[in-house]
Amino acid sequence: MAAMRTLGRSELSVSPIGLGGNVFGWTADEATSHRIMDAYIDGGGNLIDTADGYSHWAEGHTGGESESVIGSWLRHRKRRDDVVIATKVSTKPGREGLGVDNIHAAIDESLARLGTDHVDLYYAHFDDPDTPLEETVAAFEDVRRAGKTRYVALSNYTPDRVEEWCAIAAANDFAPPVALQPHYNLVHRQDVEGPGNRGEVAATHGLGLVPYFSLASGFLTGKYRPDTVSAAAPAASARGGWVEDYLRPECFAVVDVLREIADAHAVAPAAVALAWLRERPGVVAPLASARTLDQLGPILDALDLALSAEESAALTRASDLV
Template sequence: MSRIGNSDLDVLPLSLGGNVFGWTADRDTSFAVLDAFHAGGGDFIDTADAYSAWVPGNSGGESETLIGEWLASRRPENVVVATKVSQHPQFQGLSAANVRAAAEASLKRLGVDTIDLYYAHFDDESVPLEETVAAFGDLVKDGLVRYTAVSNYTGPRIREWIGYAQAAGSALPVAVQPHYNLVHRNEVEEGVVPVAEEFGLGLVPYSALASGFLTGKYRSTDATGQSSPRAQGAAKYATAQGLKIIDALEGIGKAHGVSIASTALAWLRAQPTVVAPIASASRVDQVGGLLDSARVDLTADEIGELTRLSEWNPDQG
């Protein structure tokens, strides 16, 4: 089990991404994925109020609604649910009034009394940060939220947030959700990890499999004939360096009897301050491989090899 920052939330070191629920996974599939994840020991679910407003016919909140229906139907014990605010079409930004209204709407959709972990989804520089920090602190004080967190914030802005919270005696964030994986490292390792280490924040990285590239499924930069945005996003990583990373992941994974994706997630889990990578599943048969990542321990040499191969080198293309 892993503890999320300075909170009392202990979770299996893998978070199930809810972005696909109501998008590439319908209600029955979403329930089946959640059932398989929980049956396999998973207890940390990540979503956002905006999921999945980008789908034609959706308006936002579909993922939270499905998770809420699953929670009501199954009544699982000790499940931690994280959600986010700022991107829902009806609740844009991080003004105090919007943060409160969005949290209340998320609580209703999830069917819970308290949100375990509540993220500011994207920084909103149109609102004074002090106002946003106070709004999040009030949610904790009023019992609507247990712990606060930030997503897609730079190191300096996280430090600024913490400064305002400390000055006001308000709730401090316990987690950061950055874009972080084997082929997207520098921004996080140089700017966010040092702040997380200083203040005891836990990283919960999203895009942990690089749009599916780190599953080994996409091995060409030519996305011709690939209609899905996921395939288009993955193809850009299929450089010479990227393919060396995939080959190494495949070899190391075979030594442990796990998949390329499991190995990529295990590397990420081993990085400083990382609590639980986020990975999603649109099919039940994908869940087992994700869960494997939370239990396989790579050797120091294996971690070192992957770290070396994935270091950014502008000459490698």
């Protein structure tokens, strides 16, 4: 069983790989989603991440579908105490932005869909330049003090805005955020690494990193090959259009190293990519989603897959060239 990790300066103990809920109710139907969550928890995972906006982009969807599926699983399985539930606010149609009234309405609606009286982690999903940050920070503190979330977190915030949020919280004796969710993976490191970037500000303020797009929208699974796809025509899938920037020789070179290491461990390339990211400075729990039980396998393998220092260094060298 994988060793749990403490998320930032919180008291939350989470598994080293989190399960992304963006596919629940979208490319994974309710029954399949329930089986995936069963297997993830039974395999040693405990962090389930969603958002009120998932999956409003799908035809006929309005957002909240993922939360509703997770809620039905919680009702049927009675396993609320076995999981750490994270959700987010600002993207659901009709609940856009981070205005005070919107936050208070959104958390109540999320809790109703999830069928719980609190979430463990409540994220500001995207910064809202149209709302004074002081108002947003105060609203999140109100939600926390009301017991509707245990902790506050940020997603997609720039380093400067993270600094501002933390300064406002400190000046008003509010609880600071405990986690930051950035875009981060072997072929997309620029948002997190380097002086003044998200990794540095997270370390300064004790925020645990919970990366999304950990598998680069499926590119790091190895399913894309230079002889079968091109930037003009990526393989057809629900996320096909999101990988176009990765269909370059230097990115495929990273996948070649992933495959070599994966073969040595008898696991899938995705497991290796997640294990590398899991051990990057400041990272607590990369997120990965699975629309089938087969796709969940590498996520479970990554919970405790141990790469050697040489293997991690080889991946980093290949990634440096991206």
